[in-house]
Amino acid sequence: MTAEIITIGDEILIGQIVDTNSAWIAQQLNRIGIALVQITSIADQGDAIRQALSSATSRADIILCTGGLGPTKDDVTKQTLATYFNTTLVRDVDVLAHVESIFKKFNRPMLEVNNRQADVLANARVLHNETGTAPGMWIEENEKIYIIMPGVPTEMKYLMQNEVLPKLQGLPNQYAISHRSILTAGIGESFLAEKLHSFEEDLPPHIHLAYLPKFGQVRLRLTGSSLIEQALEKEMEAYSSTLMELVKPYFVGEGDVLLEQQLLTRLKNHQLSLSTAESCTGGYLSHLITSLPGSSAVFKGGVVSYSNELKEQVLGVRASTLAAYGAVSEQVALEMALGAQKNFKTDYSMAITGIAGPDGGTDDKPVGTVWIAVAGKEGAKAKLFNFGKIRLPNIERSAANALVMLFYLLKEELVD
Amino acid sequence: MTAEIITIGDEILIGQIVDTNSAWIAQQLNRIGIALVQITSIADQGDAIRQALSSATSRADIILCTGGLGPTKDDVTKQTLATYFNTTLVRDVDVLAHVESIFKKFNRPMLEVNNRQADVLANARVLHNETGTAPGMWIEENEKIYIIMPGVPTEMKYLMQNEVLPKLQGLPNQYAISHRSILTAGIGESFLAEKLHSFEEDLPPHIHLAYLPKFGQVRLRLTGSSLIEQALEKEMEAYSSTLMELVKPYFVGEGDVLLEQQLLTRLKNHQLSLSTAESCTGGYLSHLITSLPGSSAVFKGGVVSYSNELKEQVLGVRASTLAAYGAVSEQVALEMALGAQKNFKTDYSMAITGIAGPDGGTDDKPVGTVWIAVAGKEGAKAKLFNFGKIRLPNIERSAANALVMLFYLLKEELVD
Numbered sequence: 001m002t003a004e005i006i007t008i009g010d011e012i013l014i015g016q017i018v019d020t021n022s023a024w025i026a027q028q029l030n031r032i033g034i035a036l037v038q039i040t041s042i043a044d045q046g047d048a049i050r051q052a053l054s055s056a057t058s059r060a061d062i063i064l065c066t067g068g069l070g071p072t073k074d075d076v077t078k079q080t081l082a083t084y085f086n087t088t089l090v091r092d093v094d095v096l097a098h099v100e101s102i103f104k105k106f107n108r109p110m111l112e113v114n115n116r117q118a119d120v121l122a123n124a125r126v127l128h129n130e131t132g133t134a135p136g137m138w139i140e141e142n143e144k145i146y147i148i149m150p151g152v153p154t155e156m157k158y159l160m161q162n163e164v165l166p167k168l169q170g171l172p173n174q175y176a177i178s179h180r181s182i183l184t185a186g187i188g189e190s191f192l193a194e195k196l197h198s199f200e201e202d203l204p205p206h207i208h209l210a211y212l213p214k215f216g217q218v219r220l221r222l223t224g225s226s227l228i229e230q231a232l233e234k235e236m237e238a239y240s241s242t243l244m245e246l247v248k249p250y251f252v253g254e255g256d257v258l259l260e261q262q263l264l265t266r267l268k269n270h271q272l273s274l275s276t277a278e279s280c281t282g283g284y285l286s287h288l289i290t291s292l293p294g295s296s297a298v299f300k301g302g303v304v305s306y307s308n309e310l311k312e313q314v315l316g317v318r319a320s321t322l323a324a325y326g327a328v329s330e331q332v333a334l335e336m337a338l339g340a341q342k343n344f345k346t347d348y349s350m351a352i353t354g355i356a357g358p359d360g361g362t363d364d365k366p367v368g369t370v371w372i373a374v375a376g377k378e379g380a381k382a383k384l385f386n387f388g389k390i391r392l393p394n395i396e397r398s399a400a401n402a403l404v405m406l407f408y409l410l411k412e413e414l415v416d
Numbered sequence: 417m418t419a420e421i422i423t424i425g426d427e428i429l430i431g432q433i434v435d436t437n438s439a440w441i442a443q444q445l446n447r448i449g450i451a452l453v454q455i456t457s458i459a460d461q462g463d464a465i466r467q468a469l470s471s472a473t474s475r476a477d478i479i480l481c482t483g484g485l486g487p488t489k490d491d492v493t494k495q496t497l498a499t500y501f502n503t504t505l506v507r508d509v510d511v512l513a514h515v516e517s518i519f520k521k522f523n524r525p526m527l528e529v530n531n532r533q534a535d536v537l538a539n540a541r542v543l544h545n546e547t548g549t550a551p552g553m554w555i556e557e558n559e560k561i562y563i564i565m566p567g568v569p570t571e572m573k574y575l576m577q578n579e580v581l582p583k584l585q586g587l588p589n590q591y592a593i594s595h596r597s598i599l600t601a602g603i604g605e606s607f608l609a610e611k612l613h614s615f616e617e618d619l620p621p622h623i624h625l626a627y628l629p630k631f632g633q634v635r636l637r638l639t640g641s642s643l644i645e646q647a648l649e650k651e652m653e654a655y656s657s658t659l660m661e662l663v664k665p666y667f668v669g670e671g672d673v674l675l676e677q678q679l680l681t682r683l684k685n686h687q688l689s690l691s692t693a694e695s696c697t698g699g700y701l702s703h704l705i706t707s708l709p710g711s712s713a714v715f716k717g718g719v720v721s722y723s724n725e726l727k728e729q730v731l732g733v734r735a736s737t738l739a740a741y742g743a744v745s746e747q748v749a750l751e752m753a754l755g756a757q758k759n760f761k762t763d764y765s766m767a768i769t770g771i772a773g774p775d776g777g778t779d780d781k782p783v784g785t786v787w788i789a790v791a792g793k794e795g796a797k798a799k800l801f802n803f804g805k806i807r808l809p810n811i812e813r814s815a816a817n818a819l820v821m822l823f824y825l826l827k828e829e830l831v832d
Binding site: 012013014015016017018019020022023024025026027028030035036037038039040041042043048052055179188189190191193194210211212213221223276278280281282283284285286287289290291293294295296299300301302303304305306307309310313314343344345356357358359360385386388389390391392393395396 | 426427428429430431432433434435436438439440441442443444445446451452453454455456457458459464468471486487488521522524527529530546547570574626628692694696697698699700701702703705706707709710711712715716717718719720721722723725726729730759760761772773774775776807808811
């Protein structure tokens, strides 16, 4: 079965809010084997709503609408729906009692607009919304299902979990959908694609492979669909194992794992500690690490040594090295990594020094020149990168590649 | 003029990523007076792309497509576009040279799929993508404009800012829309709304005021529309001046200014320097500062002192203070700020120590307890916050409020 989402409301179209509802609904539908074919965001306008409904009806079996049901703007949406389905609005006594009870709880007088929250389509089954005043509605018409929900995330989620998903799961469904994700690091998308060419060619038509690249990491996603769920799961398991075997040297983990999480887990399992020394990334690398719960068990801390004084004082980088090679150099990167490891008393460390831009570049060392070093059991090693001219991507790529370098170092030095 | 966005790619439809691109594009279009009428998300499939294009063409003047241009999956998108526009793909020599230069920089051999990144529609004007290998394309056909961009946010944003928006701003537009933004800090949204009640009441119907709150800062946005651009600009200027006067004690700056940018500019004008000492924010505060070009003129560096050892060693926090009051305390926050100021030889400093969660809370100091201190000319002062139970918002709110505290300290200590 297929579904579409229609989100109604100006907030999304003027960019005031990001539509997080749709991704959440997509995940839920996907899990129960319903494939989403389109998401459409439109304004609170009769014409737009009518056009989106009829267009979605031509493609999907299930149409989920969110938004446009708040007390100040539900008129357009509900009236348009009534016309579209050739029906009327009726005041629902149970919904009215629920709305009244909410107003009583907050000791607030009810206005006529609040009463109108209890008006529902005469052809709809009401979906009780415990979390708010706007009820959901379930409409079946010409073998299609229409689900109308408010756009407030907590209310939409309540209705999905308590009313919509249980009903959808009860429908006879032809198709099961299954996903497997594998994260790789240190190999580019096109090289990976070449490596996996024959694996991809040999996939049956109901399973396909997608590449999702990001800064030195590529997430591989296998998606399969089939009439027989059990057989599909077995197949997916087998293809996923083969895939893991094929990308073994670059394998980070399965599922939605992050590279930084895998590194922390690995270090923690070996009771090892980590520190950072950052120049051009300005704290972004330590932010990535410390965003993860439990990182303090491994990460002792780091320094953002923007100035040369701090590089000398906190990390023990020699003034002579800075003078001879400059702050952005292999030698300084190595001394920063070794200095962090020694001074912060950690087993491993990562260091980054570079020119993030837009200024500060020279002919020899243009903007984007970045030296990254990692230190471990057997000293430190450094690598030169050039990430181009733009500051923020430079910062993000530098931090991501420091993680990739640590990934390889742990691979060499630790035995699982 | 009206626009629509079409996002191409399975990632959004299976809920693997949230579509943040569209909200960003919507904001940019809105600012230059282009109204977005629909956002459509579809899969990497020829039929879906064709249908979405023809449907969008029937409603809008400008159609922006993002996604579906990576080296492993651009075939479908570009071939479909070529068929749709009844044209062919040609290899662009400039794009090819750019792609080659990227591969050369990383010392990697190029594969045929990489060469194909340089294939563009024969009827398109190429939009140079400095940040990646997939070029953007600008197509004019039957008085409609089609803009094709990669879906990677940094690449899309680069193309929008450097190529697309300047071109769109050059187009003749009938309706003038004008915006004025004012950033305030240190006053809550509802207090601000109360203060501005009669200002808001007195606004003419074609000008309205929006409140965009974020972590101790509220951005006020005046939006006006009119047929007569010059008159509108004059009016907007007048209302914006009145507004600035009304919020004077909380005024940070005009336009899209960031609080951290205003602080850096202020410090730079007075030739003063800044450092940070972070515990629970783990480098996020210094990341905010160093994301800004030119920050190195003011920011000397900082330490992420996750462990107590680092607090003592790098910041000179006394072991007795840590033992007596605990790492999350007013006393430790003050010693961290003073330690950073002294050891890193800066005029000002900010320090944060707290419990980001999800673990580590106690009855006395529950998760979300954060002490923030700022140090300046006359010693340091600290303030206690509680930002709730969730790790990432905790980190973001802590960093934002440190900036607000520094904002007030500079207001007290510096005379402009």
